[in-house]
Amino acid sequence: MQNDRFMNVLPRGIRAAVVRERIQYSRLQELRLRAERPLILIFEGKERIVRNERDEPYVVTKEEVREMLEYVSNYSLYAYEQEMKQGFITIEGGHRVGMTGQAIIENGKVKNLKFISSINLRMSHEVLGCADLIFPYIIYKGKLCHTLIISPPGCGKTTLLRDLVRQISDGNEWIRGMAVGVVDERSEIGGCYMGIPQNQLGIRTDVLDGCPKAEGMSMLIRSMSPEVLAVDEIGTAEDVHAIEHAMHCGCKMIATAHADSMEELRKKPIFDRMVAQRQFDRYVVLKNRDQVGQVGSLFDSRGSLLYRGEAVEACC
């Protein structure tokens, strides 16, 4: 079962402690291990300190942190060098394992991490159908609009993007099935394991796993001629340039970005230019952490509000 695959990366003692909690894994959000500190899990939005057999807080040992690191990296840290630079590794099932320790700096950039003391296992959850609400607004005259999903971390950008990709690929009442190319730089969208997506991404989806976004988009356009391209968490000038290139190649673009609101997004120069040039046709702003993938508001390319809680008249 996909929901409990994360158990494979837990040290034996912690595995047993989590089992003793008798929780529904599909509702588990995070598991936080800190060396010499109590084990904490976030379940249904609430923090819970895990207890041991003697009903005392379960204290994580340094040895357990090391053990988990071995499991997460399949005993091969060198294979995750790039991911370690970013501070997290994506494991089977698309779950994200974030870590902190002492950064090793080379030429002013983080080369790696050592003395890892904290690990945060963030669960990936598929919410099938969470994109149903936005389809009427991102389809115009039967065609998909270039769409940017905006939200702060933890509000379900990736979850919404994943369901969008699945429905566009399979086709639904709003749109015919289209060939979708996904550049999954951090293996979060597809949760690929040995190249095979573990999450449902639809029957016409090609996933380029672990590839930098800008490079990956060009590769996909050349190799797979997708009708739609999907990328998560754009933010650099290279990403924006690659998106412009993809749009000029005739691909429809679905992307996500970190921001609280449209105003916040426009404070970033590269996005401000994109908004001003009306490169995206639709902006989907996610609400808050109450419910994953909950849409707060939806705007068109001119910044006109199309949806806020209740629908506003749709236009292009």
Next chain:
Amino acid sequence: MLLRAAGGILVITATSAGGILAAERIRNQYEQLKYLQKLICLLRSEILYARSYLGEAFGRIGSKAKSPYREWMYELCSRMEERTGTAFSGIWENSTGKCLKDAGLPGNELARLADLGNQLGIADADMQVKLLDLYLDELSKSMDELREGMKMKIRLCRCLGVMSGIFVMILLY
């Protein structure tokens, strides 16, 4: 008289066969080292070019390797999958001892191979490749040393086999 001659021939044949077997053992040690060198080279390229993690690399190499190396690689894979809390160096050492003790590798090389596990799985891919290169260099030197003395040793074993048979025969008569 005929019986004596037959007995003598049997003794010489037996000791000669012993000599040939001892010579084959020496030749086999070299062949095993050569094969091990090939496997470590495959592991090196899996790490360098495909950035495969160890379990993946062992699985792929094991599928093409001959026995007992195939069993060794599969044993490593399955022990890694079990996730019983044993560090990788422990898994490597145990699996190497268990699967390769009768492979025909020289004792000192088997010990050095078992020790290699301490250097696998580290965080830096470049360093990982360099450590494998270092091991391959040392392996290559051992093979050179073995090869240098091998011809003489093989000839010696064969000669000693025949000569000891003749010696025993002389003693008996």
